[in-house]
Amino acid sequence: MTTFEQQVAGGDHGIAGAASAVQQRARVILAHATIGTAAHAQFVRSPRNVRRKPADRSELKALVRSQGQLQNLICHEEIIDGVATGKLVVDAGDGRWQVIGELIAEGALPVDFQILYLLVSEAEAVVVGLAENLGRAQLHPADLCEGMLELAHAGRGVADIALIFGVPELTVRQRLKLAHVAPALFALYRDDRITYEQLAALAVSDDHAAQQAAWDGLSPWERQPARLRRLLTAHALPLRDDPVMRYVGLKAYRAAGGLLTHDLLSEDGDGYIDNPALLDSLAQAKLEKLAKRLGREGWHWSAAQPRADAAMLAAYGRVRKQRLAPTPEQLAQLQQLAQRAAALERRADGEGDEDGAIARQLADIDIAQGRIRMALERPDPDDMALAGVLLTVGEDGKACLLRGLIRPQDKARLRKEEKAAAKPRGPHSERLTHVLRAQRTLALRAELLAKPEVALLVLAHRLISAVFLDTHAAGGAVQLEVRAPSLPEAAQSGPAWDRWQAQREALLAALPQGGAVALMAWLQRQPRAVIDDYLAFCLSCGVNGLRDGGHGADGGDGEAGDEVAALARVVGLDMHAWWQPTARNYFSHVSKGRMMEVVAQATSAAQAAPLEAMRKEAAAEAAERAVAGTGWLPEVLAGAAG
Template identity: 40%
Template sequence: MHALIETRDTRDNPNTIMVPGGAYLPPAIDALAQLTAHATITTATYTQLVRSRYNVRTKQTDVKELAALIRTHGLLQNLVGYRQLVDGLATGIIEIVAGGRRLLAIGQLIETGDLPHDFSIPLLIVTEDEAIELSLAENLGRADMHPADLYVAMQAMIDHGRAIEDVALRFELEVTTVKRYLKLANVAPRLIDLYRDGVLNFEHMMALALVDDHAAQEQAWDSLPVHSRHPYDLRRLLTAQKINTQTDRVARFVGVRSFEAAGGAVERDLFSRDNTGYISDAALLEKLALDKLGKQAKQLRKDGVAWVDILPRADHADLSAFGRVRRTTGELSDADRQAADDLQAQIAALDERIDDACDGDNETLAETLDAERDALSAQRDAVLARRASVTHPDDAALAGAVLYLDHDGKPAVLRDAIRPADVASRASAAKGAHDTPTVSKRAKRDHSDRLTLELTSQRTLALQAEMMDQSEMALAYLTYTLMRSVLLPHHGYGTVSLSRISLGGATLADNSTDSAAGAALAQRREQLLARLSDAAQNGQSGQGGWLAWLQSQPQPVVLELLAFCVAASLDATLEREQDSPDFVVLGKALKLDMTKWWRATAASYFDHVPRDCMVRVVTEAVSATAAVPLEKLPKKTAAVAAERALADVGWLPTLLRTA
């Protein structure tokens, strides 16, 4: 729309709005007609007019061509304004809300002498409240209006008492669209100016609008290097301390509606496809989750479970701290016991015949009898396998359940659990019962030195991957390490692998960095290098290049770099299997869940351990029945079978456990 209103008294024909050339009328033109239906026409001189603060077009443009047209053809369209009031009294000044470029051009013509100082300028007078909407309506149809001007103008209408629904109706927009515009209008004014100047783009604005705090918006923008101000990084900085309603399992379990109904506030990302929200009140969220899970815990107790611990955010490490009741085989039925006894008697008779055949050097007969014996043994084992698995009588009184949320936010129950304190008591009792003065022999190790290095390389990479995202923990751990070496240098702490900063990096097993943790570390390293300034990348540490660059950075950037560097220095590798108390301490502090980074497969574990170890693992993690076939299968086949048996169990070898 290139001109607003023809110079005429609209009281004669209040529905008439002239647009030269039949230009396209935007949807707002009907609203404009309503606004101007009762307006009046007057004239004023240039000195009586000022540009209004409500003029939505804030970016100035050149008016030389417009001034030339006015000088040649005169002023063809009126200006629009409202009478300025101070303390309710008219000042005699009229603020121009539409026609600011024409006013500027007239001023230039008066200054050059092309127009007289008392040049009569036609005006359409409206009220101050109507002026904001009218200015916006006039400019919506023009291609050179910056989007930021639209956002700010709509916010001004809301500030003057207009409802969001009314604004949406006026301009034929969806209510959601208006809400998004208002979110963008709430970005810090300095950043909006950068948007107008092309320094920010629309994606930057969407990320900044995630929070309402102008200081937080500006801090996030200023903390990132100029060449690395990506919308993703802005969003990450602004939501680092908030809970994502779409990805957090506790938030998904409680539900946004229930959280808001309890008085909780949710900051919504109006620009996300799934209407993502962010929660700051973690305490209220946890309370609601505990209350909701408490109902299910009550039902479990009603069903006969002795105790129920509610741990909404329990991970694998937390659950591993609980013991499991021991299982034992129950009694055979009378029929099965009789069948097993009959088969055993037949086997004993065959054993005598086999011995006689061997004594008589009759190898052919001995082989035939051996085959018969194997068949009978298989039948006996099948009968014995029908014994039910039951809770060990010593553990029955200790058994309970842990109620937690899985990764999808759904309730899950760990049954037949034993509390950590009871596990320790049970272990002490068992130790006392088996203490004897006999000389102990060195236990056979399940893990070779090579497998030990491979497993501890994986736990090292997992520790590093977790640490790089926990800057506060990295700072605490760095301080802890230095304290042990500096304050207590003669206590032998420096010899423990996890209590020193290994600047040379850990010596990892071959191909260990091909893991998920290794890939995550490599990706973060590339991201950090890309964000360093040229001086920092050149490594001018001798001239203070890196140090000077770090001194100029905000604390979040320095802490992020510190977290990665401390993470990369961790070394939890072992060349020979032994206890790793420092790994357990650090793993618990980081809430490390090794099942996220490692899984027992034939290639990663079972191909490299003895058969009896495979049987023991499957018995412990699944059941004794599941482990029976492994004793008969070829080792390679048994390794694959063990992998399948443990596919969804989340079992970990001792070297990878933090509990």
């Protein structure tokens, strides 16, 4: 028996403490008992004998055979339907009575052998029987549980039983709870085929059929206590961890007729909510009262949902934000804040910031910048016409108001409106458009390699934008972090790619060994032209012409597309020098109808007509031949044609 099992079986005293308390009470009872003798046939065995697990009586039998009865039995008069039968019920000493019977049957003792006994009342019999058995071989914990149950059946209250055993009343309730588990399962516990933890898990329910079904429905290796408890409480909610219960309040739930199942055998005295539907309805009513007070906020709708999980919330849309251009005053404020932040950072680098004063000032500046940026955002008016507020219960057990949501049905309507207002889909798939933009990126890189003066200009542009205009490099045509965008494998070929790779290999081969320290010394010895080459190459690595998507596959998104176009103009990009449409890089990736359209644009409808009867592969090759030398470029590249 585990230490925890002993503590639950007998409080902090364990079985030894229970034995001491029960034996003390038994001594008081026996001091007033009546002593007598009777023949073996006058006794009957008690159906409530405390020790249910058979014990080895061979030594006891040998002792009685050689020395006779050395200790009396404890009995009470048998009364059936209020009438004494003349029989004596053996409440303690059942083993001695049985071995005397065996010895009489074997002829070792006479038939009229007189057996010594003490007579007590039926109510006192269980206490005296427990006291005697506790003084002999150690009882099984199941015997203690059933002993308490017998006292309860005899009319003893929890407080009286706790006093008899010298344990807290909670321990008595726990023992009685265990004793009420389905008899077949309790018998397995007595035979040590069920652990205490498993029995405690089964006791969370009072339904014997459910207990047996939970046990029988699992294989032996699946009968973990937690698994059994989950099966028996599947209809209920944990009391301690439920945020809706904290929101409604236990008092309000009980006042509405809600019931709880207390798990007396859990280490923290946890319990379960028996009527989750009632609890949720109380939370719903409470949230709806709160929703009425939100009417003045002017939302299109309001709804209460006590339990809103992540999957449910994911079905709702969110009101989009529109970015406003800063006013001259706001722009000036942002520049002043950026200058103050830069001055504080320089001061911290030089003087340090032991007391954290500079860090606090920088935090205040960051908050001020955030407020200005928030002022430059406003909800989309079309979205706001559909938006509402959802009231739910948060994990902290408090009301949570989720404003600016768009219901799933309205979200579908919004998508239809967006689709109707969207630009028509271009002739290229998203994949092909991505590859073409990658080719443009490579061409911009290759052009920058030959124009260090432009690279320096672009670098200055990005630095000034970041420091003075409070814009971020990650969204522009050049990334200051020099994180080269991932280009699709299909774009990693052609003149621009070859030019860029050749320059990379040449510059890499010229670098000194020895890391960053050696590099600085090496750079100081190089002429300006060499440094310009490295500057142009490194800056070109950050060129990103991929961020040019919009509503359609060939669309533009405004600011990012404008920066790419501006960079193309500065470097004098002419895509004719870097890319020509072929069957492999273009025509095999578009429809036959698109091939005919391109050939007609580049040459004439007469040359496009034969393609209709060809297989796609042959048509792609014919289209390549037809447009060769015409200077035709797809729309996504035509703006960079020079």
